[in-house]
Amino acid sequence: MSITKSAHNRVLPGFGLTLGYTIFYLSVIVLIPLSALFFKTATLSWGDFVATVISPRVIASFRLTFGAAIAAAVANAVFGTLVAWVLVRYRFPGKKLADALVDLPFALPTAVAGITLATVYSSNGWLGKYLEPLGIKVAFTPLGITVAMVFIGLPFVVRTVQPVLEELEPELEEAAACLGANRWQTIRRVLLPSITPAVITGFALAFARGVGEYGSIIFIAGNMPMKSEITPLLIITKLEQYDYAGATAIASVMLVISFVMLLVINILQKWSRRYAA
Amino acid sequence: MSIEVSGVSKQFGAFTALQDISLTVPSGELVALLGPSGCGKTTLLRIIAGLESPDRGEILFNGENAHDDVRERQVGFVFQHYALFRHMTVFDNVAFGLTVRPRKERPSKGAIRERVHELLKLIQLEGIADRYPAQLSGGQRQRVALARALAVEPKVLLLDEPFGALDAKVRIELRRWLRRLHDEIHVTSVFVTHDQEEALEVADRIVVMNKGKVEQQGTPDEVYSRPASPFVYSFLGTVNMFHARPQAGQTASTEHHSVGYARPHEIDVSRQDPGNGAIAVTVSRVLPLGAIVRLELARVDTGGLMEAEIPREKHEELWFTTGEQVYVSPKNLVVFVEDYQI
Numbered sequence: 001m002s003i004t005k006s007a008h009n010r011v012l013p014g015f016g017l018t019l020g021y022t023i024f025y026l027s028v029i030v031l032i033p034l035s036a037l038f039f040k041t042a043t044l045s046w047g048d049f050v051a052t053v054i055s056p057r058v059i060a061s062f063r064l065t066f067g068a069a070i071a072a073a074v075a076n077a078v079f080g081t082l083v084a085w086v087l088v089r090y091r092f093p094g095k096k097l098a099d100a101l102v103d104l105p106f107a108l109p110t111a112v113a114g115i116t117l118a119t120v121y122s123s124n125g126w127l128g129k130y131l132e133p134l135g136i137k138v139a140f141t142p143l144g145i146t147v148a149m150v151f152i153g154l155p156f157v158v159r160t161v162q163p164v165l166e167e168l169e170p171e172l173e174e175a176a177a178c179l180g181a182n183r184w185q186t187i188r189r190v191l192l193p194s195i196t197p198a199v200i201t202g203f204a205l206a207f208a209r210g211v212g213e214y215g216s217i218i219f220i221a222g223n224m225p226m227k228s229e230i231t232p233l234l235i236i237t238k239l240e241q242y243d244y245a246g247a248t249a250i251a252s253v254m255l256v257i258s259f260v261m262l263l264v265i266n267i268l269q270k271w272s273r274r275y276a277a
Numbered sequence: 278m279s280i281e282v283s284g285v286s287k288q289f290g291a292f293t294a295l296q297d298i299s300l301t302v303p304s305g306e307l308v309a310l311l312g313p314s315g316c317g318k319t320t321l322l323r324i325i326a327g328l329e330s331p332d333r334g335e336i337l338f339n340g341e342n343a344h345d346d347v348r349e350r351q352v353g354f355v356f357q358h359y360a361l362f363r364h365m366t367v368f369d370n371v372a373f374g375l376t377v378r379p380r381k382e383r384p385s386k387g388a389i390r391e392r393v394h395e396l397l398k399l400i401q402l403e404g405i406a407d408r409y410p411a412q413l414s415g416g417q418r419q420r421v422a423l424a425r426a427l428a429v430e431p432k433v434l435l436l437d438e439p440f441g442a443l444d445a446k447v448r449i450e451l452r453r454w455l456r457r458l459h460d461e462i463h464v465t466s467v468f469v470t471h472d473q474e475e476a477l478e479v480a481d482r483i484v485v486m487n488k489g490k491v492e493q494q495g496t497p498d499e500v501y502s503r504p505a506s507p508f509v510y511s512f513l514g515t516v517n518m519f520h521a522r523p524q525a526g527q528t529a530s531t532e533h534h535s536v537g538y539a540r541p542h543e544i545d546v547s548r549q550d551p552g553n554g555a556i557a558v559t560v561s562r563v564l565p566l567g568a569i570v571r572l573e574l575a576r577v578d579t580g581g582l583m584e585a586e587i588p589r590e591k592h593e594e595l596w597f598t599t600g601e602q603v604y605v606s607p608k609n610l611v612v613f614v615e616d617y618q619i
Contacts, residue, residue: 169358169360171356171358171360172360172362174328174347174354174356174360175354175356175360175362175422175425176362176373176377177328177347177348178326178328178347178348178350178352178353178354178426179373179374179377179425179426179428179429180348180351180374180377180378180429181348181373181374181377182348182377185377189362189373189377190362193362193364193365194362194363194364196364274409275363275364275365275366275409275410275411276363276409276411
């Protein structure tokens, strides 16, 4: 009642229409397919469901997928912010090119990325052959999975932090300097808190992308059960065995975990923006 | 702490922002740098602050070279758009300069709290220590910015168009408040403005700048009533110009051109021709503006526009009406001979 009433008082019409469209769109695109997932899962008995999702192989895949996605998102939050900083603050030859390069992981088919990464990091690849003697194996290990997730998640952090950095007034740094803050204090107490909300958003997007990534990872992961098998692959395996209910069971658990984590990140994000009126 | 600017020049690419500027700000005074936009006043202020370095010349504080590093220079700087730290409360903003000090010099938490509350009291915003800048009005934000700058007990206070982003009413309130504040704390202050009224009202001394040079410096009264150049004359208030034309029998000089200047209130208006070379004009508008009445006039001979201001009593006595012809003569004509420019 109060919603419709206030809607009538708006200057711009269309509240009812746009809200209706939003709900319809979200239902068709997100809600209905996802509820179908849960309905399919519900065909399992509770015992079967629990047995499926806590089987050691599934638990190992959850641990790997979420662990690697978090590690990759953390790496991207740090280095993506750095890339955004360099792209915003400095002028150098080839800057436009570097800027365009950031978006490449968005555009590249994930399989291409996976094959390329696997080739480069395999024991006789360009990078792998130097890393292997140091005892660092990337391809066909959990580390490789993280590398692939870092690759596909990079643009998210860069593209969310970049506009915020561009809008930061240079006066803030000058004000801090006039007040006696050194460079490090200015970064830690003035600049970083200002971009934290954007970094968290980028982190959340990169994390979500990493959790859902399939195409590029299966080429570099090696896909050994219990060791380097990600959850999406496990779901595909179940599907190939016509175990649809088992596949959806794993998928629903994954979905719930992702949803809770994104919710927590969103709350964190809101808290980091508490100063905005 | 006095400030001395000596022979400062600054170039941005091909653009000369400042050209051999020298001036002195005596200790404890409030000085206005006044000029049109692009005249170099903000650049000069930033050079005094150490945010910009001069190409030539130097800045002396109390006769000693000011520190090169802005952090060591101990200036308080107030920005036009406040530059408050958005993610910090008012309290943390004001306390910032104290909390970033090296541990040895940093006051205790209690001392910082006391100092911040003292400053919030000074800016009359005691109740809002826990608010964020986004929750304040423009005038409040600028006062917080001022308190933040004062917290570190700066040697000099520099304000860059401090009231420029505020609406007219708040601006007037805040500049009177700044004047009172300055009378209380007496820190040597320089503020930049393009608003002559603001400069005349607030400052002890005014430095008028144009095109990277100082045109004149002096008390508000000096620069207003004895302008040193045609630029100062026209920048500080409205002015009527009387172009001298070569009379019969005189040789017309082609290179020099003399112009007489008189302010609107320095114009005598009468119905009868006083016979001393008064100019015939027609009254095109009569604007009663409170204590004074402004007459917009058009010269009969050239059609050139003039303005005269007469006291209300005189207007009530003579009652000029639109369209009538009257005679004007300047009471106080200042003549400058300038290079002839087309």
